[in-house]
Amino acid sequence: MRPVELMIQAFGPYAERETIDFTQLVGRSMFVVSGRTGAGKTTIFDAMTFALYGRASGALRNASDFRSQYAQPELKTEVDFSFTIRGERYRIVRQPQQPHPKNKTPIPHEAILYEWEDGWKPLATKVNEVQERIESILQLSYEQFSQILLLPQNQFRQLLDSNSNEKQQILQSIFKTEAYRTFQEKWGERYSAYRKQVEWAVERTRLKLLELEDESIEEVSTQSIDEIQRWLDEREEHLIATCETALAQKQTYATALEEARDALEKAKALITLFKEREETDRALAIFLNGESIRNETRELLTNLEVAANIRPVFERLQELEQLVRRLTMEEQTSSTKLEHLQSTQSKLVERQATIEKDKEEVISRKERLRIVDEMMPRIKERTTLVTLRDQLMNRAKQLATFSKESRLQELQEKEQQLVESVKSEPSERAVDAERHVDRLVHLASLETKARELSKQLDECERTGKDVQRQYVTQQEVVSTFKHQEQLLLARQLSETLVDGEPCPVCGSRHHDIPQHEETVTNITERDAAVARLDDLSTRLIEARADYRSFYQQLEAIRQELDQASIDIQFDGDITEELNKWRTRAERLQREERIRQENERTLRQLSAEIRQLEQERRQQFEERERVVSELEATQQNLHALGQSEETTFDALQRERADLEQRIAMLMKQVEAYEHEFETMKKALWKEEERLSLIREQLSEASKQYDAQQTIWVNQLESSHLTRERYESFANQIDKRTMIREQLQREEEEGVRLRHLKQMIEEKLENQERPDLHGMEMKVKEVNEWSEQASKQLITAQDALSRHRHVISEWNTLREQTAQEERKLETIKLIADTGKGINPQKMTFETYVQTAFFDQILHAANIHLDQMTSGQFRLERKVETAKGNAKSGLELLVFDAYTGQSRRVQNLSGGEGFKASLSLALGLAEVVQQLSGGISLETMLIDEGFGTLDAESLDQAIELLMSLQATGRLVGVISHVQELKDRVDARIEVKKSRSGSSIQLIVE
8 A cells, every 4th residue: 555645634733624745755765754742743644544444543542533623613524545556546535523513413424435447436435335445455454554554653562562363363364364264164164073973973883783672782782892793693693593493383384284274175075065965955846846837838838839820910900900990081081171172262263353353453553654754854853953943042042141240340349449458568567566576575584584693693692602601611620630640741751761861752861850749630520521621612612603604694684685775775664665565566467467358358359350251251152152053053944844743752652652552463463373273283182182092991991801801710720719819919929938948947957956966976975074173273273384484584584684784783883983084184184273283383373474484584684784683583483381372472582692582571672673674574575475465655653762873873774775665664753863864754833723734855
């Protein structure tokens, strides 16, 4: 980071805006900030640190105290700082929380970060966002910035005296060693996770043995591997013996079961034969009892065969009987219909004379229709012309006079009257009156505001005087407390001064130590007094700001009131004048509204008059056209003549009547002819049908008589009556079924006799066996066999389960052993990374020591130059006590004594040299490694006053040599020799109204 420009405003002792343009250094890489004590030298570094981090450069100052007490209330406290880093340019504008100049609500802390891209463009606008972006850009926190780039007043030994943890954080931020820390943390996490995995593997191996479900397995699982293996072998031998015993027992029971089942099957076969013999005897008895029924069936079957032979004759007789009956009914129906048709034909013959007359009337009316059609065109044309003539005559009468003539004259008279009333130009008096009223209203409002502000100003003045009196009183109290404190501090400081040694404040080696009276300061009372003074100061500032605000507002209103009075030129009562002008303005407005209304009415009348005149011209033109058409129509009527008296409508009505009458007569004639022809055809057709029916009836009667004779002969030859035949008729078709049923019954009788003979032969000399006893025997043997099988299966399952569990247990045991060996390796790596090693050094610290050794090497070059080879910084390699981290602690080797000691034991001057060397070494290493952090600037606040002449000269030579590296070094110092050696100075001048800054480049 390299500063470009710093602007501070109302900041610390600086009452106005002060700007430091670092580009004016023109290649110089070192400058000195000088000035009187309390002038504001450290405030310059505070401003830079505040702009970047919102905090002061030292631990003893607070950002809330940066508001300058010399500044005007309306001037904001603000810092504007621009800088470059890694080729990019940034600018940050920040203001602390501060009192508001006009009210009691404080102005909040604000910050904006810009980046240069063809102009300043904002990167962050919120305080938190700006803080994050700045730390990301600089790659340094506030604490690291104060230890590396800035050596604050009285705090330059922070980096030198910091412990391993603090240095570790600094090096981590600079050299990005988080990855190594993450690496060591991940190995620790990996070890924790893998340890749980191994513990679970051990437990899983033990639980695998518990799957054997043996009573003694809980006790055995906790023993050694050899004991467990011996117990497992014995258990497996026992399970094998159990399986062999169960197998032999199962085979014995299987043989006995097979023999019992064979005997049972034979017994079941005998029982079946005994049951079959009993069933055969019962069936054979039933068969013999049905012999009489079978004889009746045989007789019925014979009669059915006879009835079947004569059935065709009987069926033919029934068909002929039905035919004769049907033809007789058809003959009767046809005779009745023929008589009706003959009667209808007689009536039609009687109507023939009337129809002939209708035909003659049709001929005569068609002739009249032809004559009418010839007359209609002429009559139609004449009628049309007469109608047109009448219409034209009526239209000519209507157009002879203009109906709106009176209205037109009335409108013309009104137009003339309105023209006279609006001849004058539009008046501007109403507008002027309104404007004058507005000015009077504004003038009255200003007078009211002026009175109110005058009251507020008086009240504010009284309040300010009261606060001023309290402030002066309280200021005296605080001054007393401060004087007592200064005396106490001076006495304490004087007690530490040694004649001949430089003062840490002014650098003087001669000290005049005055005598002081003993003073005792009550801190609580002092703080309360200071707080009271600050409160009164804030109230006084607010009161003054309110007074100025009210006074400025009152002056502005008075000036505006004077100007308004001049414009109106009025000195009387404003209310009376305002009412008078308002009345006048209202009257002028009414007159203007009436005049504008008359203008609108006049425009409407003029438009209506123009419309009526146009309508009158159009009516005259239309009348001329109608008269011309009427004359032409009269000529056409004259050409047609007046001989035709009949009208066209009468001819149309006559023609319609003729067409209707002709159509009706034609319809009647056609209907009669159609009906007569239809009747003639129907009569002939019915006569033919009746003749055919009578012939068919005669033939059917003859056939019926002949068939009746045949039927009687058949009954006599079959020895049947008609009644017996009809009783057999319904069963004729069932004779095949009856015959087959009879045959099946006879065959069943033969089968039963044969079956009985066979069964008797098989059961000869056989007794009925005890089937229940044999079944119980088989069941008992079967249960013994099943029990033996289950015992065998149980034994085999136990053996198989035993071998399976042992196989998995051996596999898990081998896997667990491998994982335990791997866990030991992971634990070794994790412990080493976490610092659990003889050196108590973490992996990240180990990496950081490499960088730190480079820094110490570079720092010792400068320290050797400034101490003439007396001191050299060393990294402490001994292990720290307890759990403290080690590896980055510092020792200083003293060549004069040949021994090393802690850096905290260095004197003030020696510590300053070591701190400066360490800071320079750090910057050089970072630049060499091209890290993300840019250490182009170093700011040193005091410290040179602790050096003797030789050391001071060596330090100056060292800093001057840095110009070749391009690094910018800023030093705050009272040492005159340093100011004489450096040709670029920032002079801070102190005055009663605040400090000012001047950049001097020689």
